[in-house]
Amino acid sequence: MLFKVEMDVRVPLDYDPARFEALKAAEKARFQELQRAGTWRHIWRVVGQYSNVSIFDVESNAQLHDLLTGLPLYPFMEVKVTALCRHPSSLHDDDR
Amino acid sequence: MLFKVEMDVRVPLDYDPARFEALKAAEKARFQELQRAGTWRHIWRVVGQYSNVSIFDVESNAQLHDLLTGLPLYPFMEVKVTALCRHPSSLHDDDR
Amino acid sequence: MLFKVEMDVRVPLDYDPARFEALKAAEKARFQELQRAGTWRHIWRVVGQYSNVSIFDVESNAQLHDLLTGLPLYPFMEVKVTALCRHPSSLHDDDR
Amino acid sequence: MLFKVEMDVRVPLDYDPARFEALKAAEKARFQELQRAGTWRHIWRVVGQYSNVSIFDVESNAQLHDLLTGLPLYPFMEVKVTALCRHPSSLHDDDR
Amino acid sequence: MLFKVEMDVRVPLDYDPARFEALKAAEKARFQELQRAGTWRHIWRVVGQYSNVSIFDVESNAQLHDLLTGLPLYPFMEVKVTALCRHPSSLHDDDR
Amino acid sequence: MLFKVEMDVRVPLDYDPARFEALKAAEKARFQELQRAGTWRHIWRVVGQYSNVSIFDVESNAQLHDLLTGLPLYPFMEVKVTALCRHPSSLHDDDR
Amino acid sequence: MLFKVEMDVRVPLDYDPARFEALKAAEKARFQELQRAGTWRHIWRVVGQYSNVSIFDVESNAQLHDLLTGLPLYPFMEVKVTALCRHPSSLHDDDR
Amino acid sequence: MLFKVEMDVRVPLDYDPARFEALKAAEKARFQELQRAGTWRHIWRVVGQYSNVSIFDVESNAQLHDLLTGLPLYPFMEVKVTALCRHPSSLHDDDR
Amino acid sequence: MLFKVEMDVRVPLDYDPARFEALKAAEKARFQELQRAGTWRHIWRVVGQYSNVSIFDVESNAQLHDLLTGLPLYPFMEVKVTALCRHPSSLHDDDR
Amino acid sequence: MLFKVEMDVRVPLDYDPARFEALKAAEKARFQELQRAGTWRHIWRVVGQYSNVSIFDVESNAQLHDLLTGLPLYPFMEVKVTALCRHPSSLHDDDR
Structure with missing residues (x-):
């Protein structure tokens, strides 16, 4: 999902x-682990901000909660979560 | 970009x-044209809303403006645009 | 979820x-069908408002989207969706 | 109520x-006491946040005020209270 | 409460x-009935607005909901409800 | 007023x-003095908050300003002031 | 005040x-009557808006309410009221 | 202007x-200097707040910026600036 | 300014x-007249919106008010005005 | 762009x-370097604020992100970015 x-x-x-810096390095390592696993599908920087927009592909709400609150930089973050689903007009079955 | x-x-x-319905059909056709061209890279439905989150890959701000304001459903839309860029931690050179 | x-x-x-009134009757019938199925687990009125707070238990984001946008009164609604998960302190394994 | x-x-x-951690442990103990008493009827985590959504069933506004302001973690909380009542369409007499 | x-x-x-005007007359009659019953304890105009601040004294959330949504002018109102309780410093036992 | x-x-x-605690005790004493004088006509706790809703009956805006900014807990407060007047439908001439 | x-x-x-236009003419006449009486002490246009900032000098909250809600253009207005008082640093005793 | x-x-x-206190004394002195010069035309306290509403009469935007940012209490202030002009209905040519 | x-x-x-369309044509003509006069110094489209960001160089607040409220499309506009001044770090004396 | x-x-x-002060001096030097390069096309002070409104002309979103986050005063800034494009009514081909 x-x-x-x-x-x-x-x-x-x-x-x-x-x-x-140590926390940032740990964050990067954790991110890449999740990116390789396909869970953290996309990440983009927001221009001019210390912020990102990400797309997660998870099995459940609980998994997403555990991933996010376990991030090394989580105590410094404001996090906003929005549930998405496939768009009916999309030509790609797996646009994730 | x-x-x-x-x-x-x-x-x-x-x-x-x-x-x-006629406008929706025109919107879908235009969307798929832009999706095939790689300009409208991603689209997702927001759960419970008549809304989408999209990622555009364009050559200029002006191109994006013309694409958006030319959409058949544009007069019915509230639109919010956020400039993004590649994230330095990403393992994918072309995560677009 | x-x-x-x-x-x-x-x-x-x-x-x-x-x-x-016809739409309200249809909404009530649809609600009770989903309540019986265990999908629309809880519903409460917000005091003084024509509003409710509900808890849904669904299999996927897509199922929730289809349920909500298919409600007879959907065109009259402002809808706000928040992803939840079980609380670790709860004594009930299935507090849904 | x-x-x-x-x-x-x-x-x-x-x-x-x-x-x-000591305050969290005290909070958990107090929560479970109130959950067993049926006062704190439901609790859910909000995905990605250090937040919960709860349903309280109390005898009066004053009881609710005393319960909330007496929580061990209360000094760290932003709290939002919304009065609810049974929904007329519900099939369950005691959907609390 | x-x-x-x-x-x-x-x-x-x-x-x-x-x-x-007919709805306003009905609203006034209903207000005075509730004021005499002690349910609608206080009402004040907000200076410069077509608004009031009121204090209700009810037996339950459900009673308040029924009173408010049954007001003749309810379809024209934005309503905001806030649960109150007696203040511990007050010299009056029944400051309602 | x-x-x-x-x-x-x-x-x-x-x-x-x-x-x-010393400031709170001073605040309570000052409150009761003003309550006895009829200036601080009503006070209620807001459920779940360290907040109150109060009704003041003063001779002028200046008197209200001096009372509020002189409160022992004023440096800790966010204060919101709204001018009220008697409601024309009220049965009580002195609903203050 | x-x-x-x-x-x-x-x-x-x-x-x-x-x-x-007829309502505007009536509004202007009423304004000038109140300006001559010293009640509507100041009025300024907000640049680029169909809005004004005004200072009223009234005997009571009730008088202000009646003046404002009786204005010919009142049904078209959003009105915001803020209670003021003389500033202690001012050199003018009657800076009204 | x-x-x-x-x-x-x-x-x-x-x-x-x-x-x-030293900064406040300096602020008061500077205020009175500007009031005497006719630049700081009006000042009022906002009831219940450590805030004022002021009217400035300056020769340019730049002059206003320099005056405001040079105030002794400026580092403690949130400042909101709104451009005004004479109202066409006013009977006074110089309502400043 | x-x-x-x-x-x-x-x-x-x-x-x-x-x-x-007739109003738009009139707006464009008026804009170009003001652009040639140097009063409407800059105009840019906001991407994805029917909005612009403009820089005006005027002699007074009153002149700006008259220009803006006289625009053919003014009745369709939300307008936001912010006073600016030259930045002290700029290398250009006339960065307007 | x-x-x-x-x-x-x-x-x-x-x-x-x-x-x-050292950071401000570094910021000014960096600003003037970017102003000379034509990248930081315009800068204006906002009256009464420690804020500026700027127009950047960059080759890509990524370039803008790097410029902004590399500013000496960036850790003290709230930054808001809005994508612009040439306005079709403008008489100047290069109104940048």
Whole structure:
């Protein structure tokens, strides 16, 4: 099942940079693991923001919740989840 | 260049159904033409809404403006455009 | 899978009352069919509003979309969908 | 009497984790006590958020106020309360 | 139990004045009946608006819902309901 | 003259509890003084919030401003003021 | 007592122009009567809007309500009322 | 040229009181200088808020910007600027 | 003096197309007259909207108000006006 | 391609002034470099705010993202990006 997830990252000005870089590296590794698994199907940067627009393909709401709240940068994020489904006009059966 | 476009369709309760069906058919045809051309890369329905989330891949802002305002259902739409770009963590060079 | 669905009904002041009553009867019949099937698990009135708060238990996002947009009163509704999941503290395995 | 209560938990990034874990444990114990009593009838997680949607069944507004403001995590919560009542179309006399 | 109810009346510019006056007279009669019963405890005009702030004292959420949705002017109203309770600092046991 | 005043209290998580209790006691004493004087005519708790809805009966806007900004908890409050007047349908000449 | 009143006028595209001109003339006459009386102390146009910002000097909330709701263009207005008082730093005792 | 300027002052709870009093004294002195010069034509307190509504009469947008951003309390302010002009119905040529 | 003006055009679905085309032609002629005069310095389309972002260079607030409210399409517009001034870092003395 | 970019700068009250001045100097140098290159085509101050309205002329969304997120003051900014295009009524082919 498909969900649009919008993640907006807010880092306090005085947060320790080294600690944040470590979290970013962990986030990237986790993202790539999920991208390879096909769960995190798409990710795009929003121009001018520390934000992304993502498409997740999961088996259940619970799986999505666990994935999102387990992300290394989750404590810095505002997250917005929107349930999607295939569009009837699409020529692609698997436009995911 | 990539853009997220969110289209929300509002049809007045007393709008002539036959006229609206004709516009919907024209919209579908135009959508599929643009999907085949690779310009309208993705489209998803938003669950419970007469709305879609789409990803466009265009050559310029002007091209996107002309495509959107020329859609048969455009006069019924609220449209929201967000400029996107490739995410640096993505494993896919062409995640569009 | 569980979703909270909030439906807010807006009827134009000059809408034909007989026609609206017929749609309400159809809505009620459809609701009870889905309630019996266990799909529309809960429904409550919001005090002072022509609105309800509902819990749906569906197999997929697509099923929920089809159910909602097929409701007889759908053209009069503002609908808000929120994906839910079981709460880890709950004593009930099937709190749905 | 039924109320929908939405609780959104915000934890400062630098809050002492041990202290927060103790509060969470107390919150869980209090929740289960109220769940067993039938007062906190339903609870669901909101996907991707540190938030829940709950249904309370209380004897009065005052009881609800005391329960909510007495929760161990209350100082971290944004709370939204909506008065509900039984829906006339429901087949269940006690859909609570 | 106490509730603050805010009612905002919107009358279309072209609504038949005689018909509206009849509804207003019915509304006033119904209001005074409820005021005498002690159910509609307080009402105040909001300066510059066709709106009121009211305090209701009811036995249940369901009673409040039935009272509000049965008002003659209800189809013209935006209604906002807020659950209240006695304030612990008040010197009056029955500040209702 | 009547005003609805809504006060929403926000206390930082790390504010010294003893200092806050002292301010609360001062607030309560000041409130009761104004309640006895008939200036602070009504106060109700908003269910689930650290907020109240109050009705003030003052001689002028300036008097209301001085009363509110002089409250011991004022620095912690978001305050919303709405000018009210007697409702023409009310049976009570002095519904204040 | 002083109030800031912001009036925003919305005229439907198909409203009869002659009828509206008559209302505008009546509004202007009423305004000038109140301006001469010192009640409508100031009025300014908001650049680019069919709106004004006004300062009223009235004896009571009730007087302000009656003045505003009796304006010929009132049915076309969105009105926002804010209670003001003299500023302690002002050099003018009667800055009204 | 006339502008409405709304200033909302937010002081952190733990800001040094002596330092803030010094800034307030400087603000008052600067205000009175501008009031005497006729630039800061009007100022009113908003009831219940640490806010004012002011009318400025300046020679240019740039002059207004320099005046506002140079105020001693500017770093504590949310500022909202609205361009105004004389109202055609006013009987006073110089209602400023 | 410089102002950013954002114009959002809303045309009712059933508005007579020929009448609207005539207004559009008049709007274009008026725009070009003001563009040649240097008053309407810049105009850009907002992608996907029937909206523009414009920069006006006028002698006074009153001149801007008269220009905007006199536009042929003004009755269809939502207009937002923001006062601007030269930026101190700019290398161009006349970046208007 | 053209974009409107609105930047709103928020500096914490207790941020080290010398450190902020150094960042401002770096921001100014970077701005002038981009202004000379024709990329940062226009910049204006918003009256009364620590904000600017800018027009960028870039080759791609990605270039704009890199420019904005690389600005020395970026960590202090709220940024809003709007895609623009040439207006068909403009007399200037290169109104950028």
